[in-house]
Amino acid sequence: xxxxxxxxxxxxxxxxxxxxxxxxxxxxxxxxxxxxxxxxxxxxxxxxxxxxxxxxxxxxxxxxxxxxxxxxxxxxxxxxxxxxxxxxxxxxxxxxxxxxxxxxxxxxxxxxxxx
Amino acid sequence: xxxxxxxxxxxxxxxxxxxxxxxxxxxxxxxxxxxxxxxxxxxxxxxxxxxxxxxxxxxxxxxxxxxxxxxxxxxxxxxxxxxxxxxxxxxxxxxxxxxxxxxxxxxxxxxxxxxx
Numbered sequence: 001x002x003x004x005x006x007x008x009x010x011x012x013x014x015x016x017x018x019x020x021x022x023x024x025x026x027x028x029x030x031x032x033x034x035x036x037x038x039x040x041x042x043x044x045x046x047x048x049x050x051x052x053x054x055x056x057x058x059x060x061x062x063x064x065x066x067x068x069x070x071x072x073x074x075x076x077x078x079x080x081x082x083x084x085x086x087x088x089x090x091x092x093x094x095x096x097x098x099x100x101x102x103x104x105x106x107x108x109x110x111x112x113x114x115x
Numbered sequence: 116x117x118x119x120x121x122x123x124x125x126x127x128x129x130x131x132x133x134x135x136x137x138x139x140x141x142x143x144x145x146x147x148x149x150x151x152x153x154x155x156x157x158x159x160x161x162x163x164x165x166x167x168x169x170x171x172x173x174x175x176x177x178x179x180x181x182x183x184x185x186x187x188x189x190x191x192x193x194x195x196x197x198x199x200x201x202x203x204x205x206x207x208x209x210x211x212x213x214x215x216x217x218x219x220x221x222x223x224x225x226x227x228x229x230x231x
Contacts, residue, residue, distance in 0.1 A: 033218055042119075042206050042221035043160070056216050089158060095217065102148050102210065102217050106160035 002027065004094050004107035005074075012113045019079040019086070021110045025094030032075045033104060034060075034067060037089040049075060050097075082114045117142045119209050121222035128197045129230040135182075136192045136225045138207030146213040149183065149190045154204040154224070163205070166190065167212070194227075202229045 005024040013019050025032050030051050035043040045059040049069035060067065064082075069075040079086055089111050093104035118141045128134035140149070151163040166174045166183050173181050178198075182191045194201055207222040 035219070035221075040223075042223045043219070045218040045220065048216055048218055056218060059218075091160060093160075093219075102212060103162065103165070104217070104219065106152075109158050109160075111158075 004029075004092060004105050006090075006092055006107035006110050008110060009108060010111050010113070012115060013082045014115055015083060016081050019082050019112055021077040021079075021090050021092075021112070022074040023077070023092030023094075023107055024074040025092075026096075026105055028096055029094035029105070030097045031095045032069050033093045033095075034075075034077050035091045035093065037091065037109070039088070043091060046077070079112075082112075084114050087112055087114045117144075117209055117211070117220045119207050119220050119222040121207055121225050123225045124223070125226045125228065127228045127230050128194070128201075130197055130199065132197055133193060133195045134197055134227065136194075136205050136207075136227070138190045138192070138222055140188050140190065140207070140209050140220075142188070142209065142211070144211050144213060146211065148210050148212050148217075149181075150208040150210075150219070151179070151181070151190075151192045152206045152208060152221075153201075154206060155200075156203075160206075164192065197229065199229055202227055 034046040037043045047067045048056040064080045066078045089109045091109045093106045147168045149166045153161045164176045178195045204224045208219040210217045
């Protein structure tokens with residue numbers, strides 16, 4: 001059973017470009033959480049999605065950031081018009097709908113660098 | 116809002132010794148889970164141990180154990196017989212378990228290094 005997959009692992013963007021980060025949850029998992037880790041900081045919650053639904057986006061900046069988890073395919077975190085302050089590691093985690101939903105399995109993260 | 120505080124930015128331990136990492140949290144809820152995650156240089160987040168708040172017994176996983184003091188809102192991690200592979204960032208995390216949204220609130224982390 002493959003773990004949570006994220007790609008790309010490293011992404012370099014110039015200021016003003018768009019960044020698309022992908023997360024494929026573990027097989028059988030229908031809940032996805034996105035977190036951001038700024039340098040020297042802990043992870044901070046951004047958004048919680050279930051298939052085709054955004055459940056909680058309270059941690060996501062109001063502008064330039066969006067997330068989706070379509071019926072088919074990976075979850076996407078999209079950052080438009082990136083700025084230097086967006087440089088961070090972005091982690092997604094997935095959990096199952098049944099069984100033990102409290103335990104989240106993390107992907108390896110995408111390290112975004114904005115130049 | 117829930118907060119998690121790790122007051123030790125850095126700790127060091129010698130191989131085979133025991134080290135304790137501190138964590139305090141603030142919540143008005145009675146139903147919650149607490150976790151310790153390990154983040155080695157690879158940045159992969161690895162679950163070390165978890166504690167359900169309704170359980171009085173402290174969780175243990177091999178060399179890792181916790182001291183959960185619910186009234187004091189304290190959740191420390193003890194690593195026994197420390198090994199080189201234990202060197203990493205350790206994050207304490209909290210989630211409310213009374214609903215269906217299990218987003219995690221993390222502390223800022225403690226960097227554990229091994230003394231030569």
